[in-house]
Amino acid sequence: MRTTRLVVLIMIFAHTTFAQKQEIKAKTHNREWPSLEAKHFKVIPIKDSELRRDYELYVKLPESYSKNPDKLYPVLYFTDAIWHLEILSASTEYMLEDIILVGISWQKNSSQDLKEEVGEHVSRFRDYSMQESKKPEIQNKYQLGQANKHLDFIRNNVIKYIEGNYRADSRSRTYFGYSLGGEFGSYVLLSKPDTFDNYIIGSPSIKNEVPYLAELNTKLDSISSDEDNSLHANVFLSYGTQESEMVEPIQGLVGVLKGRRDRGLSLQKEVIEGNHQTAFPMTAVRSVAWLTTIMSHVSNHSDELPFFDTPQINKAFLNATPEDKNDGIEVGEVGIDGGDKKMIQEVAEEISDKKHGFFDSFLIYQKDKLIFESYYSRGRINQPHPQASATKAYTSLALGRAIQMGFLTMADLEKPLVSFLKELDSSRFVKGTELITLEKALTMSTGISIPDEQWEAFKKDPSQIQGQQLVQTILEHSAPITPDTQKFVYGTGPDLIMQVIEAVVPGSAEDFIKTELLDKLGITNYKWQTAPSGLPEAGWRTSMTSRNMVKWGMLTMNRGKWEGEQLVSKEFIDKALSRILLTGDDDVYGGGKDVSKQGYGFYWWSADLKVGDKTYFCRSAQGGGGQYIILIDELDLLVVVTAHDNENKTLQLMAERIIPAFL
Known part of the structure; x- marks a missing residue:
């Protein structure tokens, strides 16, 4: 009897997949299934x-x-x-x-004849299948392809x-x-x-x-x-x-x-x-x-899992009393140690509902304590988040560390950048390369101009971009450099600064950054990719946890000091955070009606944030996709945001909602 039924089933459901046939063989019988x-x-x-x-x-x-x-x-x-x-x-x-x-x-009240022929599970073939059978006799009997109706029942x-x-x-x-x-x-x-x-x-x-x-x-x-x-x-x-x-x-x-x-x-x-x-x-x-x-807001995935393959948290993790993880960051509680708890919680809930873009984390540090910590979407407390141009700020601080250790001086910022690179053949440079100083490279004002198609050609010949040959290639193929061309243009600069770090520090730039900055800050969970030149990436392609971004912010807020040691030159940081030049307010990243006077320092942005009748001077490291380290010195306030949505309004959110919570 059982064998006969199996043969019948195989004939009936011949149009289904092999996997389904195998399951029918394994599961079909004349057993009665009582209520559980x-x-x-x-x-x-x-x-x-x-x-x-x-x-x-x-x-x-x-x-x-x-x-x-x-x-x-x-x-x-x-x-x-x-x-x-x-x-x-x-x-x-x-x-x-x-x-x-x-x-x-x-279905409990399926046709008794069908249940005897197929089994108690006969309704699954109708309820879970998407399309009707092309064989009329099968379709009339089993009514396949009712997934839509079963979905309506579930919903x-x-x-x-x-x-x-x-x-x-x-x-x-x-x-x-x-x-x-x-x-x-x-x-x-x-x-x-x-x-x-x-x-x-x-x-x-x-x-x-x-x-x-x-x-x-x-x-x-x-x-x-x-x-x-x-x-x-x-x-x-x-x-x-x-x-x-x-x-x-x-x-x-x-x-x-x-x-x-x-x-x-x-x-x-x-x-x-x-x-x-x-x-x-x-x-x-x-x-x-x-x-x-x-x-959970804690990842147990391998470090090799790409960020965009990380599952999204279903429910945001909002913590008004951040956990003390003995990581060099003191913790407190929003509402007790600073800020209006209700106002911050409301903003965090709105972020959870994606009303401000696709945030992955939102942390607040004030008066030497981390007082609020939250994770959303792909954000995890222990998972490094991809950093786009926020990486430039880290490169800037690495140069400031080299100055603090005496490998460079503040006066060197006014010297031609090529004077620090001894492997170059200056006879082949375009006119005006001596105008590119370290400061010009730090403020995106090099004057270098190379067509995109030329860059693509360089990439196809690795010999042209390895080590200092990258600088040689750039300075041979750029348009002539003049004072008029040295205007702020977001582009070439960070790679040149990394070349100088590599040239002046003992060992390699990679070892220097790890030993003299990351290790001293207690940053061990990170990724710092290697550029085609063989040096560490200078303008993008790092990954940092949100708490480690807080550490970079703390170092900067404290004007280069970390646990009593002056890691980065105070004079350098003061200048790095200043509004050396105005970049215009036509297209302020993360901005809005209350964000104005956008400026630029040494890879750090600045702007005025209007709150009522008062403005607050804001400095920030920024990365495409929505990574921010935001400093408001007047309020002793540091905010870290990670996100993967290019259409964010984070600085406007600071002006409208975050700063008012600390007034």
């Missing part, structure tokens, strides 16, 4: 209000639920509940205790019930689906992505469904607003090493997702040892481990 009876799960009957289909929800609350009446809990929803609840319960018990589990059963009945009856956090919903349940998860992701925040899609049965998923993706973009067409989702996508038939469709789905170039999408693909059946247990375990990284 388990100590920790509550069984709740629930009806599809539109189609009058009966289901059950299997709800497990965390042990801490009754002890924390004000706490909201994330929820993990999963289909094929009776198959998955035990391993998900065990996995979360050990790795993610504070989460509500909600299993969604198969309109299941989620509303859970969030109406439990303290479920609507900002932290996760879906788990395997095989055909993975196909359903793919459908939800690309049709109504706001249903869940996180998607665990294991070995999805999408062998023939990628073109349809691509259509869903196109349709989704067409109905999204111009302002925000992001999926806003973290996706865990996996398959087994022995599921060779899964490789092409999975790659197809990955291509659809990556082709979106979606800044709000995080995708992690994993290949797990085993076939369709044996890969399942580890899929559950590893996906729950992945989920823990989304529920």
Whole structure:
């Protein structure tokens, strides 16, 4: 009898993927599945209000639920509940205790004939599949392709019930689906992505469904607003090493997702040892481990994980009493040690709701204490955040350290930059290269002008840009340099300063920066990339944790002193932070109506921030994407922001909301 039914099923579902066929073989039988009876799960009957289909929800609350009446809990929803609840319960018990589990059963009042023929799980083929069968006899009998209707049931009945009856956090919903349940998860992701925040899609049965998923993706973009067409989702996508038939469709789905170039999408693909059946247990375990990284502001990922592959935190971490991590930063409490707690909390909540761009962190340090610390999106307390042009400020301070140690003097800032580089052939320079002083390089006023296509040509011949040959190449190919051409132009300068550091300090610039700055500041968790020249990058491509950015700010606020030692020349920092030149207010990065008189020092920006009838002089290190180290000396205030949204208004936010909280 059982063999006969298996043969019938294989014939009926011949149009499905190999993975689904294997699952049918493993799971089909004539067993009756009674309502679940388990100590920790509550069984709740629930009806599809539109189609009058009966289901059950299997709800497990965390042990801490009754002890924390004000706490909201994330929820993990999963289909094929009776198959998955035990391993998900065990996995979360050990790795993610504070989460509500909600299993969604198969239809309870399905046709008895179909249940006897196929099994209690027969409704899954209808509910989780995206498209109808092209064979009329199969379609008439099994009504395949009703994922859209099942999704409506989950959105309109299941989620509303859970969030109406439990303290479920609507900002932290996760879906788990395997095989055909993975196909359903793919459908939800690309049709109504706001249903869940996180998607665990294991070995999805999408062998023939990628073109349809691509259509869903196109349709989704067409109905999204111009302002925000992001999926806003973290996706865990996996398959087994022995599921060779899964490789092409999975790659197809990955291509659809990556082709979106979606800044709000995080995708992690994993290949797990085993076939369709044996890969399942580890899929559950590893996906729950992945989920823990989304529920915490502390990263447990490898340092090799690219920043934009970091899952986004579902719920922002806001801390008015930062933890003392014995990292050289004293801590306090906003509202007690400074600032208006309510005002700061309101701003932080707005940042959490993405009302000010895609922030990753927001920290406040005042009067020698870190008094507020928060992380959002891809921000983590222990994960270095990519730094764009904020790196220039670090390069500036490295030169100031060389001056403090006597390898250069302040008077040297007025000397021709090439006078410090002994490997150059000055006879081949363009006219006027002697006008490029260290100060001109520090203020982006070199006068160097090289067409973009020429730069691209240099990159194709590494010999032209290695070591000091980079400077030789630049000064041979630039247009002539005159006092008139030496105007502020954001571009060449930092690489020249790094060349001078390399030339004047003992050893290498890389070792000097590490030993004389990073080590002394206690900065060990960072990345500092190497430029094509072989020297450390000078203008971008570093990564710093937000707390380490606070340290750079503290060093600067204290005019070069760190724990009693003068690390950087005070005279140099005073000049670096001054408004040496005005750059104009036509396009102030992060600015707005209350930000004016934008100026530039030694890779540090400055501006006036208007608050009421008063203005506050602000200096800042800035990086494209939204990294800031902001100093307001008059208020003894330091603010650090990391973000990955180029259209931020951070300085305007300082004027409107942050400074008033400290008046």
